[in-house]
Amino acid sequence: xxxxxxxxxxxxxxxxxxxxxxxxxxxxxxxxxxxxxxxxxxxxxxxxxxxxxxxxxxxxxxxxxxxxxxxxxxxxxxxxxxxxxxxxxxxxxxxxxxxxxxxxxxxxxxxxxxxxxxxxxxxxxxxxxxxxxxxxxxxxxxxxxxxxxxxxxxxxxxxxxxxxxxxxxxxxxxxxxxxxxxxxxxxxxxxxxxxxxxxxxxxxxxxxxxxxxxxxxxxxxxxxxxxxxxxxxxxxxxxxxxxxxxxxxxxxxxxxxxxxxxxxxxxxxxxxxxxxxxxxxxxxxxxxxxxxxxxxxxxxxxxxxxxxxxxxxxxxxxxxxxxxxxxxxxxxxxxxxxx
Amino acid sequence: xxxxxxxxxxxxxxxxxxxxxxxxxxxxxxxxxxxxxxxxxxxxxxxxxxxxxxxxxxxxxxxxxxxxxxxxxxxxxxxxxxxxxxxxxxxxxxxxxxxxxxxxxxxxxxxxxxxxxxxxxxxxxxxxxxxxxxxxxxxxxxxxxxxxxxxxxxxxxxxxxxxxxxxxxxxxxxxxxxxxxxxxxxxxxxxxxxxxxxxxxxxxxxxxxxxxxxxxxxxxxxxxxxxxxxxxxxxxxxxxxxxxxxxxxxxxxxxxxxxxxxxxxxxxxxxxxxxxxxxxxxxxxxxxxxxxxxxxxxxxxxxxxxxxxxxxxxxxxxxxxxxxxxxxxxxxxxxxxxx
Numbered sequence: 001x002x003x004x005x006x007x008x009x010x011x012x013x014x015x016x017x018x019x020x021x022x023x024x025x026x027x028x029x030x031x032x033x034x035x036x037x038x039x040x041x042x043x044x045x046x047x048x049x050x051x052x053x054x055x056x057x058x059x060x061x062x063x064x065x066x067x068x069x070x071x072x073x074x075x076x077x078x079x080x081x082x083x084x085x086x087x088x089x090x091x092x093x094x095x096x097x098x099x100x101x102x103x104x105x106x107x108x109x110x111x112x113x114x115x116x117x118x119x120x121x122x123x124x125x126x127x128x129x130x131x132x133x134x135x136x137x138x139x140x141x142x143x144x145x146x147x148x149x150x151x152x153x154x155x156x157x158x159x160x161x162x163x164x165x166x167x168x169x170x171x172x173x174x175x176x177x178x179x180x181x182x183x184x185x186x187x188x189x190x191x192x193x194x195x196x197x198x199x200x201x202x203x204x205x206x207x208x209x210x211x212x213x214x215x216x217x218x219x220x221x222x223x224x225x226x227x228x229x230x231x232x233x234x235x236x237x238x239x240x241x242x243x244x245x246x247x248x249x250x251x252x253x254x255x256x257x258x259x260x261x262x263x264x265x266x267x268x269x270x271x272x273x274x275x276x277x278x279x280x281x282x283x284x285x286x287x288x289x290x291x292x293x294x295x296x297x298x299x300x301x302x303x304x305x306x307x308x309x310x311x312x313x314x315x316x317x318x319x320x321x322x323x324x325x326x327x328x329x330x331x332x333x334x335x336x337x338x339x
Numbered sequence: 340x341x342x343x344x345x346x347x348x349x350x351x352x353x354x355x356x357x358x359x360x361x362x363x364x365x366x367x368x369x370x371x372x373x374x375x376x377x378x379x380x381x382x383x384x385x386x387x388x389x390x391x392x393x394x395x396x397x398x399x400x401x402x403x404x405x406x407x408x409x410x411x412x413x414x415x416x417x418x419x420x421x422x423x424x425x426x427x428x429x430x431x432x433x434x435x436x437x438x439x440x441x442x443x444x445x446x447x448x449x450x451x452x453x454x455x456x457x458x459x460x461x462x463x464x465x466x467x468x469x470x471x472x473x474x475x476x477x478x479x480x481x482x483x484x485x486x487x488x489x490x491x492x493x494x495x496x497x498x499x500x501x502x503x504x505x506x507x508x509x510x511x512x513x514x515x516x517x518x519x520x521x522x523x524x525x526x527x528x529x530x531x532x533x534x535x536x537x538x539x540x541x542x543x544x545x546x547x548x549x550x551x552x553x554x555x556x557x558x559x560x561x562x563x564x565x566x567x568x569x570x571x572x573x574x575x576x577x578x579x580x581x582x583x584x585x586x587x588x589x590x591x592x593x594x595x596x597x598x599x600x601x602x603x604x605x606x607x608x609x610x611x612x613x614x615x616x617x618x619x620x621x622x623x624x625x626x627x628x629x630x631x632x633x634x635x636x637x638x639x640x641x642x643x644x645x646x647x648x649x650x651x652x653x654x655x656x657x658x659x660x661x662x663x664x665x666x667x668x669x670x671x672x673x674x675x676x677x678x
Contacts (some may be wrong), residue, residue, distance in 0.1 A: 049392055052394075053416065061494075108403075111396075113452035155403070
């Protein structure tokens with residue numbers, strides 16, 4: 001009996017940390033403790049092609065040296081292989097299109113290297129589109145932006161809109177022939193504008209367009225964008241899941257924790273947050289930051305992933321619905337896009 | 340009945356042309372006409388990482404658009420899949436270590452992108468070792484050179500010594516824990532020093548060390564390094580095969596044509612040869628070149644690959660021996676290295 005028929009797959013649609021150097025055996029063991037069958041990991045935020053190759057190569061070496069715990073997956077079917085061998089499948093992705101260096105051929109090259117997800121832009125504007133801290137009137141670029149989405153569709157690479165602004169989301173959903181994703185984000189109407197990164201959360205209009213295209217959103221307990229911020233309880237999080245399922249339907253909601261090792265290490269996070277908020281394009285932290293935010297105790301790391309299951313059960317979700325939310329929907333979407 | 344039990348696999352251990360833009364349907368059709376089941380293609384000669392990514396990505400797109408004829412192979416078993424679907428399997432390789440940019444992590448990154456063969460250096464000295472036109476006393480570098488071979492062994496990437504000098508060949512064979520290859524070259528004792536690129540051919544001492552390590556040499560009809568040069572007949576070529584098999588044993592001899600589309604296009608070849616012989620490191624053609632060399636009529640392109648089979652049969656090679664030479668030995672070596 002395949003595991004997914006019993007408990008269901010557990011897929012985390014986004015975790016970060018390449019630049020913190022924490023893709024290592026300690027993290028891989030946490031994934032196994034949390035029963036995670038698959039994690040989409042970020043290899044680039046503002047990195048160019050060669051810098052990204054270094055991250056990717058270093059991670060492949062880590063995978064090779066810890067092949068009792070993890071395996072790189074290029075197709076959805078390889079998640080099943082990981083389950084059978086009690087390992088966690090890694091899906092490689094970018095949170096920016098910077099590694100492509102405006103070259104369509106590099107989409108195919110990184111696809112060949114196993115990259116299966118690319119977010120169009122990270123917070124700010126680039127040659128493809130605009131991030132969530134830019135003016136919402138600025139959308140997908142007319143030439144490269146549209147060509148890139150066509151090329152990603154053809155190569156079998158998932159378009160991720162998590163850090164894009166409203167218009168870039170809408171434009172990209174329209175331009176794509178295939179379903180797209182918001183791997184980590186929350187519905188703005190439910191969460192409100194009180195959280196630090198409220199611009200990262202999405203309007204109902206964008207979410208409904210996402211669903212019409214067959215896409216999936218990964219809801220996140222990350223304190224900077226979760227309901228009640230750092231005080232978000234498991235119950236409140238599950239209320240958000242229920243609210244979003246009511247809005248979008250059971251087939252379009254998943255989990256994307258946005259987890260990064262280092263939340264609990266203030267020095268590390270100061271440095272990392274500055275890098276994410278400044279890149280190389282600013283001399284100051286241009287995007288507001290209220291400092292370190294403690295993780296919710298019920299989600300202190302990947303080892304706690306099972307708490308989602310318990311919370312959703314308590315909230316009254318059926319076994320089939322829990323399977324869809326905790327992994328089934330991502331598995332279906334990955335299969336559609338990766339081929 | 341698998342094809343290799345009937346006729347045997349046909350593997351060409353080296354063809355070039357990325358920079359001539361001739362990885363296209365015309366070439367793929369020639370491969371099918373020649374009954375080629377697998378071709379090792381060169382993606383980089385002096386290119387750096389990003390330039391190589393562009394070549395690799397452009398080729399992947401060509402493969403995607405011609406998937407009725409060709410398929411990218413990462414493992415030896417995928418050559419069988421290609422045979423079953425009547426397509427030609429492409430093995431990706433480099434004729435230099437320039438794409439790694441002295442970073443061990445990039446070995447893993449390009450391995451992840453599907454690169455399975457890398458020649459240590461192309462004609463001249465680099466940070467790894469020395470090419471065949473350098474002083475024969477200069478060998479493998481003590482730090483990066485040895486680390487790189489260890490890393491290639493671990494990642495599953497075949498070390499190719501074709502354009503290395505004598506000492507770099509010996510040092511690398513000694514440093515490698517796994518079998519290595521000379522994908523395209525000839526025995527210097529048989530051919531003599533009269534051909535233009537005589538320094539590309541190898542001494543018996545190196546060839547015997549290669550065999551002790553379990554390696555394979557791909558004999559080449561390329562006129563600049565074949566016996567009798569541009570006047571090499573199929574009979575003379577098969578004499579060389581027989582001579583080399585006598586020296587090294589039937590398990591260690593294969594074919595590597597060094598074919599490049601453009602031999603018959605003087606303008607194209609002038610430009611290409613200048614690039615190969617000058618790189619970015621010389622203002623003049625530092626390595627002797629006697630101008631264009633016509634292809635032997637019996638090997639005017641990949642579509643003629645079947646002539647090797649006929650020539651070897653006429654020369655008295657048994658079916659089993661022909662299978663070993665025309666593909667079986669490369670298949671075995673690829674299986675040992677690629678995993």
